[in-house]
């Protein structure tokens with residue numbers, strides 16, 4: 001269960017939308033910033049910069065309680081789509097997901113989501129393999145050289 005401390009502002013809406021998209025179990029705790037509720041000591045323990053949105057995950061990493069503030073950080077935390085594309089490249093990092101059964105199980109579940117599968121299929125036709133020249137142009141010695 002996630003507690004979302006929020007208001008109806010665009011920064012708050014980002015997290016409402018993301019939580020609805022993920023289907024995670026959450027409840028909203030409204031913070032009336034027009035009346036200064038963001039300066040209440042209990043809220044400041046969760047969001048030290050006295051801003052909404054903030055979340056408290058009652059089942060964070062290791063089953064521990066975890067609070068996150070700043071909408072960008074919260075979006076990352078809620079964050080499967082932010083890490084999945086990097087995880088697809090695990091072989092390039094010399095890793096096998098067989099060594100990480102929990103990551104593999106998460107990876108397989110994300111890969112099966114309809115939107116992810118659709119996107120991966122579309123990109124499959126566009127993405128080419130790296131050779132020495134294209135690697136150097138993207139990440140190596142050639143990447144900062146001006147062209148033209």
Ligand SMILES: N[C@@H](CCC(=O)N[C@@H](CS)C(=O)NCC(=O)O)C(=O)O
Pocket residue numbers: 007009010011012033038050051052053069070071072
């Ligand atoms: N960079 C922050 C901005 C959040 C923000 O500006 N929150 C405003 C409402 S949209 C707020 O809580 N203001 C109350 C205050 O600063 O006292 C984020 O993206 O989360």
